[in-house]
Amino acid sequence: MSNSSIFKQIVEKKISANIIYEDKKITAFEDIKPKAPVHILIIPNIFIASLNDINKKNKDILGHMFYIAVNIAKEKKISKEGYRIVVNCNKNAGQEIEYLHMHLLGGKKLSVLL
Template sequence: MSEDTIFSKIIRKEIPANIVYEDDLCLGFRDITPQAPTHILVIPKKPIPKLAEAGTEDKELLGHMLLTVKSIAEQEGLGNGYRVVINTDEDGGQTVFHLHMHLLGGRYLRWPPG
């Protein structure tokens, strides 16, 4: 069984969030501590703790999430570019153990990221 996270509570609407996208498979909402003018998190409704624990059965879900990020980026007017980040495990900077994709944009994003 997966740990109950803040993202699980957002999915269940127990915690409010500024939701910009929702379908049967995933949810997109604005990050409460944005690192760029546009910072949206896209999370699966299926509780996958981290990318390292996704299986081959999640292939369609992961593809759907990436296409959702693309759609949200278009909706947000990020035609000049954006970055998609998946942090995995503690050394990768993951703080909430529910798989999520960060959509960052609205400014020039330097490389390397940090």
């Protein structure tokens, strides 16, 4: 991975982001180009390129990411009306940054993807 990854720089506090949650495992922050009224990115604090790079050593991070996403949805008051969690894997699926990340979207009626 390149040291210039924007997500790596956010985790290392080299560039600023509107961080809404962080712990020793993950960081969550507002997307700078939101696709919904609530658009939060949730990333692991360790580099994992994509879902394809989940293994026995790092598999627990996904559960933690989902757990925190649900808690953020409750805090943002979008849990009752509904929200979407998206994880894109590689270019054809829309993963623009080579760093595992989860999108939490809500705050309006979202269009159906499929």
